[in-house]
Amino acid sequence: MESSSTVTSDQLLATMHKYWGYEGFRPLQQEAMQSVLNDRDSVVVMPTGGGKSLCYQVPALCKPGLAVVASPLISLMKDQVDALAACGIHAACINSTISVAERREIATDIRSGDTKILYLAPERLLTDRTLDFLADANVSFFAIDESHCISEWGHDFRPEYRMMRMLKDRFPGVGVHAYTATATERVRQDIAQQLGLVNPELLVGSFDRPNLMYRVVRRKDRFAQIQKVIARHPNESGIVYCIRRADVESIAEQLNSIGVKALPYHAGLSDEQRQDHQDAFIKERVDVVVATVAFGMGIDKSNVRYVVHAGMPKSLESYQQESGRAGRDSLEAECVLLYSSGDMVTWKKMLGDLPDSAQKSAFHSLEALDHFCIGTECRHRMLVSYFGQELEDEECEACDVCLGTVDLVEDAMVLGQKILSCVIRTGERFGADHNAKVLCGSRDKRVLEFGHDELSTYGLLQDQSIRAVRTWIEQLVGQRFLAKTGEYNILKLTESGRELLRGEVIPKLTKAEADKSDSPKRKGKADDWEGVDRGLFESLRTLRRDKAAEAGIPAYIVFGDSSLREMARHRPSTLDSFRLMKGVGDKKCQDYGETFTQHIVAYCRQEGLEVDAMETEVVATPRREPPKNQSPALKDAFSLFAKGKTVDEVAAIIGRANTTVQGYLEQFIREQKLEDPTAWVTGETARRVESALEECGQRALKPIFEHLGEEVSYEEIRIVVACLQNRESA
Structure with a gap:
């Protein structure tokens, strides 16, 4: 092998x-591999399923x-190690399950140069005996997997990881490279500092997993809801x-x-049972x-x-990690959180038993997760935003919010205006709890002490629970109509909030205890x-x-689902065509090619199918297009509105909620500068x-609504207002 430089x-x-049968790099893989080849320390953050392992396995060869x-x-x-062996790569691991004789054999192979990659637990790696042995083993570099365990700010802190600074x-001069799927900016910096990395390259991929369908559902009949997903x-x-x-035991x-074949897994089981x-x-x-x-x-x-x-998991870091165990092959997968x-x-x-500093951080993480659960923003956008990134697309088309299966209140504008009015009337000096109590007509001591039972907004939402009103307040905060300020999270109106009070924008607020039972159907899922x-x-x-059973290895090590789908799409009948399939390297073609091609030929003969359908276009996992000014759904809606379709008709055609499409229509009217509303409301x-x-x-729509005897809907009023504003500005 030539010099790595x-x-x-x-x-x-x-x-x-x-070795792996892959023909291209995934995002940041090439840069991460180059850091290893150049002996420059690095911290690499990629989503689960993003190909982190290859970032060190390929340059190791x-x-x-x-x-x-x-x-x-x-x-x-x-x-x-099993996966590498299946690809024809000599690798080894040393742990407590390895016998003395096996350890000697591994040591011999390392000294001879036959073994290219060695896996060790941090505790074993850092023993004097191991370090002395490695000093004579021509170590090319160190890779630290699951490196978020180094940071006490991470979600799975392990003190023994801190000791790896001694490497x-x-x-000296040997590169150290840290890899993880989940790390905020604070955790990334802590990883680099704790490992003592020298001028490390920080490579952070997108935290978004576009192949995952996120859905948050209020928990009602837990087992029935789980059963429905399965x-x-x-x-x-x-x-x-x-x-x-x-709960683990009872649900299993x-x-x-x-x-349903199911098994429990928790810390109360013996090591042998868990394994x-x-x-x-x-x-x-x-x-x-x-x-x-x-x-996991x-x-x-x-x-x-x-x-x-x-x-609920305990943090968004945990949720990103745990939900990320779905769809590691980049094919579609479903993630449902029962809230x-x-x-x-x-x-x-x-x-509650954590030290004060750690408890404060843990509670903050819990609140962030609670906001994710009750929010009405795109789930993908909320997740990546938490990790300091932005999702440019207006709609992800892969979550319940963007697909319109979240049940929204019918007149969110009026509801939002009531809540913002209360915040103003309490002087913008109180938090969410207090304002919710005022709106619900609570006889709480503080409400009475401040005389807030005399306000015009007192009891305005008395038919709702305090929890529901709190949820709406959090949703208004999440959509930037309200801001939490200071140490006590005092609510203040934002400029967007004032636009809402003027009836210029519409928030998204969910119905209390809402749950649409149908699973959202993502566009392009069939691709x-x-x-x-x-x-x-x-x-x-x-x-x-x-x-896999014959070899005593996991089935996905033989071939992943994406490889099997490609085989079932192209139906290769020869070793040459089989070798062209994704995930089929030289060794796997040699080991499995004949068996699999014979199976494919026999199946096609029985079913009357042609073999070697290599001209069939391979459709990759749907990926989002580069950011555009309009989402595909919005473009479709604009085209349909231009043909005179109603809100109901457009909603049915594009699969969006009526409230969402109503917003599209108002945007269409403003952008097209339409002055005549009679395509959607009667002339009268x-x-x-x-x-x-x-x-x-x-200034506001409510007086107009009441002036018209509540006979004209808010939606119709907004359509006429938008057209009239276009006329006045023409």
């Missing part, structure tokens, strides 16, 4: 193709010497997360009682694991098609299946499972509204 990108790609990987879990090490002292994914792998061990038992249950899931002997958060870090299973949180405000209380009790023969795919899954209605506008003015 002369390795070109073409040689990196050739290595990837030879291109650099002379031994790459050493610090990995936290035995199961993860074993899976990585820079013991191995029913959408028959015979596919999924994870159900719970907060308590008792219930699932088995209805014929057995994890192996059963990885090797597809069961479909579902019901687990506490103790499960060591899972490198690529074909998890759904993750259900039966209870209940009672989970906040449960977590606060469980976190992952385009051209795929489902029957052939299922039979290839069975063949894969059989071959338009005249009545215009007459009311002359008498009441345009």
Whole structure:
């Protein structure tokens, strides 16, 4: 192998193709690999499923010497070594399950230069014996996997990771590279500092996972809701997360009682039981694991098609990590969070024993997650925003909010105006709790002391619960109509809030205890299946499972679902055409090519299908287009409005909620500078509204609504107002 400084990108790609069957880099992979080749320390943050492992595995084959990987879990090490062996790469791991004789054999292979990658737990890596051995082993670089464990600001802090700072002292000039899927800016800086990295390259990929469909549902009948998700994914792998061990056991038992193969996983089980249950899931002997958060870090299973949180996780970092275990193969996957405000209380009790500083940080993380659950903003945008990034697209088309399955109140403008009016009348000197109590007509001592029971907004929402009003306040904060200020989170109106009071904008507010039972259907979801023969795919899954059982390895190590779908799409009948499939390297073609092509030929002959359909276009996982001024849904709506379609008709055609489409129409009218509203309201209605506008003015819609005897809807009033404003500005 030549000097790493002369390795070109073409040689990196050739290595990837030879061993893994990949023909291109994913975002930031090339830059991360180049840092390793150049011996420049780095911190690499990529989403789960983004190809982090290749960032050090590929250059390990291109650099002379031994790459050493610090990995936290035995199961993860074993899976990585098995996967590398399946690709024809000599790698090893040393842990407590390895016998003395096996350790000697591994040491011999390292000294001879046969082993290119060695996996060790941090505790074993940092022993004097291991460090002395590695001093003579020509270490090419160190890779620190799951490096967020280094930071006490991370969601899975492990003190032993801090000790790895000594690597820079013991191995001067040797690069150290940290990899993680989840790290805020604060955590990234802490990782670099704690490891003592020298002028590290910070490579941060997008935190967005566009192939994941996010959905938050109020928890009602928990088991029925879980069962509904599983029913959408028959015979596919999924994870159900719970907060308590008792819930894990009961849900696993219930699932088995209805014929779903499920196993529990939590810290109360023995090490042997946990390992057995994890192996059963990885090797597809069961479909579902019901687990506490103790499960998952060591899972490198690529074909998890759904993750259900039966209870809230403790932070958005945890949610990003846990939900991110779905769809690691970049194919579509579903993430459903069953939300209940009672989970906040449960977590606060469980976190109550933490030191004050840590408790404050943990509670802040909980509040951020609560805001995510009750928010009416795009779920993808909220997640990446938490990690300091922006999602440019107006709509992600992969969450319940953007697909219009969140049930919104019918006149959010009036409701929002009532809440903002209360904030003003209490002097913008109180927080959300106090304002909610005033609006609900509470006889709370502080409400009475301040005389707020005399305000015109007192009891304005007395038919609603305080929790519902609190939720709406948080949604208004999330949409920047209100701002929380100072140490006590005092509510203040923003400029957008004043626009809302003037009736110029419309917020999104959810109905109390809303839950639309239908699963949102993402646009383009079928693209992952385009051209795929489902029957052939299922039979290839069975063949894969059989071959994995023979080899004693997880099924996804043989081939991932994306590779099987490509085979079922193109139906290769020769080794040459089989080698062209995604994920088929030289070794896998040699090991499995004949068996799989014979199976494909036999299936096609039985079903009357042509083989070698190589001209079939391969449709990759849907990715968002580069940011544009308009979302696809908005463009479709504009086109339909131009043809004279009504709001109801457009909503039905593009699959959006009426309230969303109403907003599209008002935007269409303003951007097209339309002056005639009669395509959407009758001429008589338009005249009545215009007459009311002359008498009441345009400062707010409620007086107009009441002046018209509540006979004309707010939607119709807004249409006429928009057209009239265009006329006046012409």
